Amino acid sequence: xxxxxxxxxxxxxLLMGLLYGLIAVGLALIFGLMDVVNFAHGEFLMIAMxxxxxxxxxxxxxxxxxxxxxxxxxxVFGAIVYLLIVRFAVRAKANAGMVQxxxxxxxxxxxxxxxxxxxxxDYRSVTNSWLGGKTISIGGIYLxxxxxxGALVSIxxxxxxxxxxxxxxxxxxLEATREDxxxxxxxxxxxxxxxxxxxxxxxxxxGLAGAIMAIFFYVYPDVxxxxxxxxxxxxxxxxxxxxxxxxxxxxIVGLVEATTALILPPSLKSVGIxxxxxxxxxxxxxxxxxxx
Amino acid sequence: MDKDFAxxxxxELIIAFCLAAIAALVPLFVKDVYVQNVMVLTLMYAALSxxxxxxxxxxxxxxxxxxLYFGLGAYTTAILFTKFGVLPWFGMLAGGVLSALIxxxxxxxxxxxxxxxxxxxxxVIAEIGLLLIQNWEWAGAALGIDIPVRGDSWLKFQFTRSxxxxxxxxxxxxxxxxxxxxxxxxxxxGYWWRAVKDNPDAAxxxxxxxxxxxxxxAAVSAFLVAVGGSFYAQFVxxxxxxxxxxxxxxxxxxxxxxxxxxxxxWGPVLGAVILIPLTELTRSFIGGSGRGVDLIVYGxxxxxxxxxxxxxxxxxxxxxxxxxRKAAVR
Numbered sequence: 001x002x003x004x005x006x007x008x009x010x011x012x013x014l015l016m017g018l019l020y021g022l023i024a025v026g027l028a029l030i031f032g033l034m035d036v037v038n039f040a041h042g043e044f045l046m047i048a049m050x051x052x053x054x055x056x057x058x059x060x061x062x063x064x065x066x067x068x069x070x071x072x073x074x075x076v077f078g079a080i081v082y083l084l085i086v087r088f089a090v091r092a093k094a095n096a097g098m099v100q101x102x103x104x105x106x107x108x109x110x111x112x113x114x115x116x117x118x119x120x121x122d123y124r125s126v127t128n129s130w131l132g133g134k135t136i137s138i139g140g141i142y143l144x145x146x147x148x149x150g151a152l153v154s155i156x157x158x159x160x161x162x163x164x165x166x167x168x169x170x171x172x173x174l175e176a177t178r179e180d181x182x183x184x185x186x187x188x189x190x191x192x193x194x195x196x197x198x199x200x201x202x203x204x205x206x207g208l209a210g211a212i213m214a215i216f217f218y219v220y221p222d223v224x225x226x227x228x229x230x231x232x233x234x235x236x237x238x239x240x241x242x243x244x245x246x247x248x249x250x251x252i253v254g255l256v257e258a259t260t261a262l263i264l265p266p267s268l269k270s271v272g273i274x275x276x277x278x279x280x281x282x283x284x285x286x287x288x289x290x291x292x
Numbered sequence: 293m294d295k296d297f298a299x300x301x302x303x304e305l306i307i308a309f310c311l312a313a314i315a316a317l318v319p320l321f322v323k324d325v326y327v328q329n330v331m332v333l334t335l336m337y338a339a340l341s342x343x344x345x346x347x348x349x350x351x352x353x354x355x356x357x358x359x360l361y362f363g364l365g366a367y368t369t370a371i372l373f374t375k376f377g378v379l380p381w382f383g384m385l386a387g388g389v390l391s392a393l394i395x396x397x398x399x400x401x402x403x404x405x406x407x408x409x410x411x412x413x414x415x416v417i418a419e420i421g422l423l424l425i426q427n428w429e430w431a432g433a434a435l436g437i438d439i440p441v442r443g444d445s446w447l448k449f450q451f452t453r454s455x456x457x458x459x460x461x462x463x464x465x466x467x468x469x470x471x472x473x474x475x476x477x478x479x480x481x482g483y484w485w486r487a488v489k490d491n492p493d494a495a496x497x498x499x500x501x502x503x504x505x506x507x508x509x510a511a512v513s514a515f516l517v518a519v520g521g522s523f524y525a526q527f528v529x530x531x532x533x534x535x536x537x538x539x540x541x542x543x544x545x546x547x548x549x550x551x552x553x554x555x556x557x558w559g560p561v562l563g564a565v566i567l568i569p570l571t572e573l574t575r576s577f578i579g580g581s582g583r584g585v586d587l588i589v590y591g592x593x594x595x596x597x598x599x600x601x602x603x604x605x606x607x608x609x610x611x612x613x614x615x616x617r618k619a620a621v622r
Binding site: 031037085088089092093094095096097098099101102103105106107108109110111112113114115116117120121221229232233236240265267268270271274275277278281282285286287 | 407411412416417419420424427554584587588591592593
């Protein structure tokens with residue numbers, strides 16, 4: 001193993017990690033806002049990837065161009081999911097935690113079933129997109145272009161989110177609702193509206209991630225499940241309640257995955273991620289940057 | 293109050309006995325192998341869910357990684373039988389004890405975690421177990437273990453001609469899991485667990501040894517689930533890592549209790565009796581097309597029940613008088 005291979009795999013690990021952060025941030029946002037873990041998060045990613053695939057297959061819109069469209073569609077979808085399901089789940093008078101887990105989990109199963117029904121279980125892929133399969137060499141290190149663009153989109157999205165939360169009225173309403181949902185009602189903020197917009201925003205972010213993922217990853221009904229667990233670990237590692245913990249968590253997960261793949265057989269590469277999660281929470285039970 | 297309580301518990305025991313007796317008679321009239329198969333699975337899931345309920349329902353430590361113990365039970369029995377010729381009964385015991393020990397070893401660091409951090413830790417640990425077994429050549433790696441047929445007998449716990457012995461074992465297992473729960477409900481442990489579930493800090497201040505009580509719940513729960521895993525290995529006579537240790541098993545184990553009524557004595561039984569036949573029927577009759585209609589039906593049901601009946605299906609059986617009294621207090 002030369003120094004070059006190590007740098008090479010750390011670089012691709014870093015790119016993948018930034019994408020993991022983008023996949024996970026919607027989850028962190030929703031959790032921070034209302035203490036709800038969306039167990040259908042992976043399926044949100046799945047439908048975003050399908051949307052990207054079909055826009056490409058039927059209308060020849062490149063994933064880079066369709067990404068905003070997909071994000072907008074997911075925004076609407078996320079808000080609808082909140083209004084139709086989650087709104088009622090958080091009102092449950094008993095076993096509230098269980099009701100949230102299993103109502104969103106049931107939604108995940110329905111979405112997977114619908115995907116199988118309408119799109120069949122076949123593996124599909126976006127072929128011949130602008131970036132697909134291309135690599136770029138920077139100082140002797142080869143980086144796949146889709147992942148590189150994905151990482152840049154991720155950084156831009158996090159910067160945008162930071163600006164949005166701290167500098168806009170809606171962002172302030174979001175923060176205030178998360179601090180004390182009862183008190184914001186007194187100053188005339190409709191809690192349900194903020195939550196619905198929060199779900200929309202969370203879904204839009206995973207939509208963005210899905211559009212990029214579709215460039216270089218197969219699209220199939222169960223694709224969300226493979227990334228969902230990584231997303232939960234990413235959020236928990238960074239600490240629930242911290243949006244920027246997800247950013248840091250994503251980078252750590254990406255680097256750990258790449259390092260594990262250097263040492264252990266590829267089929268065991270996730271073991272490293274899981275082990276690091278356990279080590280971190282055993283030392284810091286609230287994750288790295290968590291407050292709750 | 294005390295007298296009422298004792299009478300209620302006695303009545304529950306009598307109801308359980310009657311139900312078990314009726315269940316034992318069913319195979320005398322139902323000879324269809326497919327239906328018998330569904331009944332065996334229903335009883336097995338009732339037992340598994342009841343065991344899961346001890347840790348997650350009564351003690352409130354939600355585990356979505358119990359597939360680990362199920363898989364350990366299945367693998368211990370299968371490995372001991374195929375590689376060393378050890379009878380499945382001893383394998384079952386070994387698997388149970390091993391799982392209980394591992395549950396406590398894992399509980400030692402994990403029980404300091406709360407809420408979602410704990411849930412994710414349980415998922416991740418089971419996933420590590422799955423990946424390790426998938427890469428363990430000696431134990432068959434991803435291909436799994438084919439359990440050789442060595443003749444039908446209770447001694448070897450193998451039956452190729454009839455499903456009935458499996459049925460009666462699964463029934464016995466479900467009864468044992470139910471009885472253990474019934475007995476624990478009114479024991480010191482049972483009260484401790486409910487206190488820990490409601491408010492661990494308050495429980496600690498009142499002298500409940502929170503940590504030990506969680507460890508106890510984990511050990512009992514893991515032991516029973518592993519016995520279920522051993523049974524399953526003998527029942528299907530072929531196991532592979534994904535089918536006994538996959539994440540979907542952790543969920544399948546939790547669902548009957550959640551839908552039936554988490555942290556209740558009858559919830560897991562009720563949930564399993566409704567959910568498992570429904571799953572099997574939708575899979576056989578509309579799932580055969582491979583187009584996911586079974587998943588759509590199943591998922592919709594989970595969403596609707598969890599939203600409409602947060603206390604589970606058992607709340608339908610709660611006496612109206614009780615509900616009314618509670619409403620009046622509010």
